Amino acid sequence: MTNKKDDLALINFKCDRDLADQFKKVVKEQGYSQSLVLRELMKEYLKKNAEIEPLDK
Secondary structure, three states, X not given: OOOHHHHOOXXXXXXXXXXXXXXXXXXXXXXXXHHHHHHHHHXXXXXXXXXXXXXXX
């Protein structure tokens, strides 16, 4: 049995502070987590730009 934590990766990146602040504000207002929104953006990017299908988890 695989531990779910073993299947997770942590990604850190830099962006403009204003962009980050605006993002945090909007996702909070919409009731989403930042992680959820970023995961969905990554999946959409892969669907449009990759030759392989992203994992749907």
